[in-house]
Structures are given as structure tokens and as C-alpha cells.
Amino acid sequence: MPLELHKARIVQKLHLVPIERRLEALHEGGFNTFQLNTMDVFLDMLTDSGTNAMSDNQLAAMMQADDAYAGSQSFIKLQKAVEDVLGKKYLLPVHQGRAAENLICVAYVKKGSLIPMNYHFTTAMAHITDKGGQIVELLYDEAYVVNSSHPFKGNMNIEKLEEVIIQKGAKNIPFIRMEASTNLIGGQPFSMQNLRDVRAVADKYQIRLVLDCSLLGENAFLILQREEEFKDSDMGTVMKTMTGLADLCYFSARKLSSSRGGGIATDSMEIYRELEALVPLYEGFLTYGGMSVREIEAMAVGLYETLDESVICQSPSFIKYLVEELDNKGIPVMKPAGVLGVHLDAMQICSHIPQSQYPAGSLAAALFLISGVRGMERGSISNQRDEYGNETYADMELVRLAIPRRVFTLSQIKYVEDRLTWLYENRELIGGLKFNYEPPVLRFFMGKLEPVNDWPQQLVAKFKEDFGESL
Numbered sequence: 453m454p455l456e457l458h459k460a461r462i463v464q465k466l467h468l469v470p471i472e473r474r475l476e477a478l479h480e481g482g483f484n485t486f487q488l489n490t491m492d493v494f495l496d497m498l499t500d501s502g503t504n505a506m507s508d509n510q511l512a513a514m515m516q517a518d519d520a521y522a523g524s525q526s527f528i529k530l531q532k533a534v535e536d537v538l539g540k541k542y543l544l545p546v547h548q549g550r551a552a553e554n555l556i557c558v559a560y561v562k563k564g565s566l567i568p569m570n571y572h573f574t575t576a577m578a579h580i581t582d583k584g585g586q587i588v589e590l591l592y593d594e595a596y597v598v599n600s601s602h603p604f605k606g607n608m609n610i611e612k613l614e615e616v617i618i619q620k621g622a623k624n625i626p627f628i629r630m631e632a633s634t635n636l637i638g639g640q641p642f643s644m645q646n647l648r649d650v651r652a653v654a655d656k657y658q659i660r661l662v663l664d665c666s667l668l669g670e671n672a673f674l675i676l677q678r679e680e681e682f683k684d685s686d687m688g689t690v691m692k693t694m695t696g697l698a699d700l701c702y703f704s705a706r707k708l709s710s711s712r713g714g715g716i717a718t719d720s721m722e723i724y725r726e727l728e729a730l731v732p733l734y735e736g737f738l739t740y741g742g743m744s745v746r747e748i749e750a751m752a753v754g755l756y757e758t759l760d761e762s763v764i765c766q767s768p769s770f771i772k773y774l775v776e777e778l779d780n781k782g783i784p785v786m787k788p789a790g791v792l793g794v795h796l797d798a799m800q801i802c803s804h805i806p807q808s809q810y811p812a813g814s815l816a817a818a819l820f821l822i823s824g825v826r827g828m829e830r831g832s833i834s835n836q837r838d839e840y841g842n843e844t845y846a847d848m849e850l851v852r853l854a855i856p857r858r859v860f861t862l863s864q865i866k867y868v869e870d871r872l873t874w875l876y877e878n879r880e881l882i883g884g885l886k887f888n889y890e891p892p893v894l895r896f897f898m899g900k901l902e903p904v905n906d907w908p909q910q911l912v913a914k915f916k917e918d919f920g921e922s923l
């Protein structure tokens with residue numbers, strides 16, 4: 453049983469509105485959970501990005517921030533934290549993770565570039581393609597098996613990596629990108645051995661290795677749990693060993709340090725110089741990078757807290773609990789339990805909905821309707837169309853129920869389990885969706901959809917039949 457290793461001293465009131473209001477809210481938000489208003493949401497499991505609970509020490513540090521355009525003491529504290537925790541000497545601050553991706557792509561990606569990666573993240577891919585580059589994903593086949601016990605589904609396929617480099621030519625590959633706790637395949641880690649193997653290939657062909665460290669702490673935690681060599685090690689050693697293998701590390705502090713902001717860290721003065729001028733151009737001066745000094749203070753403290761296993765274990769242990777409970781009931785869910793959230797397998801749960809009608813988007817909408825729980829579609833809606841405007845269907849249709857660090861209690865997790873069980877029993881009532889407004893870039897954020905028929909009304913009718921006037 454997962455156990456909270458903290459106590460709540462500041463709380464926020466939640467709202468559980470009637471199902472009729474939730475149906476209206478879905479229509480207003482175009483059946484896209486990104487478009488919902490938090491007044492209509494009961495448990496917000498959209499993301500862990502910027503929603504992890506902060507610690508008392510983070511809040512206290514925010515009160516002592518040194519507000520200065522240049523040379524702020526808050527930035528100096530952050531630089532030290534990055535050096536102590538990530539082991540990198542030089543830090544370029546940016547306002548969040550995608551800003552780091554933008555700067556890296558402005559500096560290194562051009563038309564014809566190819567970026568091999570274990571798997572894409574939406575914003576990373578958007579910045580690469582925006583600069584005329586392309587990506588290639590090189591996971592092993594087992595990564596796409598939802599019902600699996602493979603401990604390191606985020607591993608990069610080393611043989612394929614070499615093949616791609618030989619085919620494309622190393623000069624057209626400005627960097628290899630590895631993502632810790634690979635987000636879009638269910639928060640699945642890679643092993644240290646795999647990262648070492650990627651490093652060896654990068655060295656052989658003289659290609660930079662870029663590590664997306666947004667979920668570094670959780671990947672390190674799972675290495676401690678699952679990789680024999682590190683079973684007696686500690687968070688600090690594992691994290692520094694990982695970052696030590698990369699030429700350039702970047703992160704979303706919204707995830708890594710339970711704060712806001714982001715950064716790019718490196719030991720190479722050459723890389724630092726290549727990126728330096730882009731920070732004041734796109735973000736802000738080099739000692740704040742578009743962040744407020746209060747965020748910078750919270751980030752410095754949050755980075756040190758990432759080393760504390762009793763902080764990092766919270767989200768993965770609640771995820772493991774919910775995955776096991778759902779799995780015992782036969783509800784298809786991504787396995788083994790990863791980090792970040794619980795990932796429902798919409799391809800199986802809604803096997804009657806074709807991919808062209810977005811099963812994961814439909815399941816996310818249906819779950820919100822019958823519970824007020826807001827998850828995120830991580831399937832074909834989150835993919836972008838190809839250069840000819842064709843749909844590119846996702847390898848997996850997942851609904852992510854994010855479990856941010858230290859936010860939800862066990863009874864709230866049990867509520868999710870209870871409503872999901874009812875929805876699974878009534879899954880045939882869930883229908884498909886179609887776009888009525890589809891923006892060309894990052895459509896999953898702003899897009900609006902509508903149901904293909906009156907399935908939401910039918911689901912409400914069944915809910916009323918079973919639960920009466922209960923919310």
C-alpha cells in the first residue's frame with residue numbers, strides 16, 4: 453500500500469459538479485480535456501507539469517529571492533544546485549522545457565537534419581520539424597507491447613541507431629536525443645547500460661548526445677529499483693552518472709524540480725558559447741532566462757529535493773498501486789507501472805472505436821463525464837499530420853492519468869479506480885469523436901472536437917440509472 457511520507461498543511465478546495473454540468477463543459481471545451489476550466493474538474497490528472505506539490509522549503513526560499521536583472525544571487529544558487537545535482541558546470545536558464553528545445557533546435561537543426569531518439573515528445577518534435585528537421589524513433593519492439601514486464605521499455609535500439617547513422621551520414625545528425633522516463637510511451641525508463649551504449653555510438657561517430665532530463669529523477673529511481681548494478685546506490689550517484697554521459701542536458705523544471713522554468717546544462721564551453729546568445733534573444737538575460745527570481749529559488753531547492761528518495765518514490769508508488777488494482781480487475785493498462793501517471797490502453801478498452809475516431813480522446817472525455825477526473829489524450833490526436841496532411845496514427849492510444857508528486861490522497865486514487873471500473877463495464881456506450889476545429893500545429897492543445905453521435909447522452913442516462921442523483 454502506498455504511504456504518504458509528508459503531511460498536508462496547505463490545501464485547496466475541490467469542486468465535484470453534477471454530471472449535467474460536466475456534459476455542458478465538455479461541449480464548451482470541444483471534448484478536449486485541455487479546454488476544460490478547473491471549476492468543472494474534480495481530480496485534475498491532466499499533467500504533472502507545474503502541478504507537483506511544492507515543499508515548505510521551496511515556498512520559504514521564494515520569499516528570499518534576489519530581484520535583479522543581472523547577477524542575481526538567486527541565479528547563483530541555482531547554478532550551484534545544477535552543478536551539485538546534475539554535475540554540469542554551465543547553465544543557460546530558459547522559461548520552460550520547450551524553450552530549451554527551441555534554442556537547441558535553432559542552434560543545431562536545419563533542413564535535412566535527422567534526429568534519432570528513443571521516442572519523441574510532442575514539443576521536441578514540433579521544434580525539430582519547425583526548423584526543417586525530421587525525427588526517427590528507435591525503441592525496441594517490446595516498448596510497444598502494452599501488457600509487458602520489460603523493466604526498461606525506454607531503451608534505444610543500438611543496432612538500429614548505427615544503421616540510421618550509416619544510412620543518413622553522421623554530418624546530417626546534429627545530435628541524438630534520449631528522453632528520461634520516456635513520457636509518451638507511458639513514462640517508461642531506459643537503463644544506464646543502454647545510455648552507456650548510446651554514448652559509445654555517439655563517440656564512435658562524433659555526434660552530440662542530448663539528454664532530456666525533465667523526468668530524470670523518476671528514471672533514476674527506477675534504475676535503483678530495477679538495474680542490478682545500482683541496487684545499493686543512491687539517487688545522487690545515479691543521476692550524475694546519467695547526466696555525465698550526455699554532452700548537453702535540458703529540462704522542464706515544471707517536472708524535474710516541482711517548480712516552474714527550465715534550463716540547459718553542459719560541461720562544454722563550446723556548446724555553452726553556441727547557445728549563449730540565443731538566451732537573451734528568445735528568453736531573457738542570462739541570469740534569469742524568462743523566469744521570475746522566485747521560480748529560480750524554488751527550482752534550486754526543488755533540485756536538491758529530487759535527490760531525496762522519499763520525495764521521488766511518492767508518485768511511482770501511487771501509480772504502481774493503481775496499475776495493480778486496475779490490472780487485477782482486467783482493465784487494460786500500460787505495464788509495468790512507469791512514472792508520471794497511469795496509462796489506460798484505449799486501443800483495447802475502446803476496441804469498437806476506429807483510430808480515425810480517436811479512441812483515446814473519446815475515453816478521456818467519457819472518463820471526465822462520469823467522474824470529473826481530467827486525464828490527457830496521448831494517442832492520435834496528440835500526433836501531428838504528415839507533410840501531405842495525412843493523419844499519422846499513434847503506435848499506442850493511451851489516456852494518461854497523471855499523478856503529480858504529493859498531490860492526491862489514497863482515497864482519491866480509490867475513487868478513480870471505482871469510476872473506471874464502472875466505465876469499463878459500460879465501455880460499449882463510449883463513441884468516437886471528430887474534429888470541428890483543427891489547428892495545424894500542436895492540435896491537441898487547441899483543437900475542438902464533437903461526438904460522432906449522441907453517445908455522451910446515452911452514457912449520462914446509464915450513469916443516472918445506476919447512481920441516481922449521486923454526483
Ligand SMILES: Cc1ncc(COP(=O)(O)O)c(C=O)c1O
Binds near residue numbers: 575703
Ligand atoms: C519529456 C518532456 N520534455 C519536454 C517537455 C516540455 O516541457 P515544458 O512543458 O516545460 O515546456 C515535457 C513537458 O511535459 C516533457 O514531459
